[in-house]
Amino acid sequence: INPKSVWEIIANNNNGYKLVKNNKNDGIQPPQTDLDFYYYKEYVAKLIDRYGAQVAGWFLFNEPADDYKTSQDNYDVNSYLKLVEITYPIIKAKNPEAIVILGGPAANSKLDFYAQVLAELEKKKADPNSSCYRTGCFDVWDYHTYAVASEYGKIWTNRIALSSANTNETYRYFQIYRDLLDNYGFEDKPLITKEGGTHTGADNTINKPPGKDNRELLSQDERDQAAFLVKRAVYLLSKGVRLINWSTILEH
Numbered sequence: 001i002n003p004k005s006v007w008e009i010i011a012n013n014n015n016g017y018k019l020v021k022n023n024k025n026d027g028i029q030p031p032q033t034d035l036d037f038y039y040y041k042e043y044v045a046k047l048i049d050r051y052g053a054q055v056a057g058w059f060l061f062n063e064p065a066d067d068y069k070t071s072q073d074n075y076d077v078n079s080y081l082k083l084v085e086i087t088y089p090i091i092k093a094k095n096p097e098a099i100v101i102l103g104g105p106a107a108n109s110k111l112d113f114y115a116q117v118l119a120e121l122e123k124k125k126a127d128p129n130s131s132c133y134r135t136g137c138f139d140v141w142d143y144h145t146y147a148v149a150s151e152y153g154k155i156w157t158n159r160i161a162l163s164s165a166n167t168n169e170t171y172r173y174f175q176i177y178r179d180l181l182d183n184y185g186f187e188d189k190p191l192i193t194k195e196g197g198t199h200t201g202a203d204n205t206i207n208k209p210p211g212k213d214n215r216e217l218l219s220q221d222e223r224d225q226a227a228f229l230v231k232r233a234v235y236l237l238s239k240g241v242r243l244i245n246w247s248t249i250l251e252h
Helices: 034-054 077-094 112-125 174-183 222-238
Strands: 007-011 017-021 057-060 069-071 099-102 140-146 154-156 171-173 191-197
Touching: 034 077, 057 077, 077 099, 077 112, 112 174, 140 154, 140 174, 171 174, 174 191, 191 222
Parallel strands: 057 099, 099 140, 140 191
Antiparallel strands: 007 017, 154 171
16 A cells, blocks of 8 residues: 555635645655545545455555655654554454555665654554554564675665664664564564565676665676575575565666
8 A cells, every 4th residue: 555646635715625736746745634644544445445355465655764754864653653553454344364564664774764663553552542452553564685696695785774773784684674573562473575686687887776876786697596586585484484575676
């Protein structure tokens, strides 16, 4: 569920509402106002009614930290929490068997946002007045695993994981995500990886596109890619990850 749009609802002069295009939103405007959430509830309910029988799991945003960032090191955590707290009971009321997946971090996302989200959901899980009582409003957490072929157990990143972490961090491992869940009282919540892979290409001078850290892509061929596919799957299965997707492969 990723309700991003260049459209927004505004009040008109007749005490009604109209849908207008706002190019300033640049397609990355999640619900934030009370009016946004009013229509968001209708959107989710109709979405589940129409597609619920065909869908086994629902993701609550893809890489939400990117869409809820308000400045370099600040996030609108409360808006995302509100979205989670609204969405989970609607899905479960209409499709109790569906799995609800908390949106997870990109390979190079700072994890501060997710730590704040998990800390608040831990509180809501203990609050009888919250719709997240006992459940935390999610069943599974997603994270993404891209790396060079020889390093199938690592996640390639050059940004810090937490504000207190080593600023020269180059890799992340599965355990940092598992520890985050466990430290906030979600030991029973499994991890999945919706995205991950490694590239092929003989030209090791090709860089990633602008905005993707401009790191060199090491020379790899399809044999490297095939070995990575198997080794990554075995490694993650050994860690209890039960959904391991392969996606967004760079070919050169």
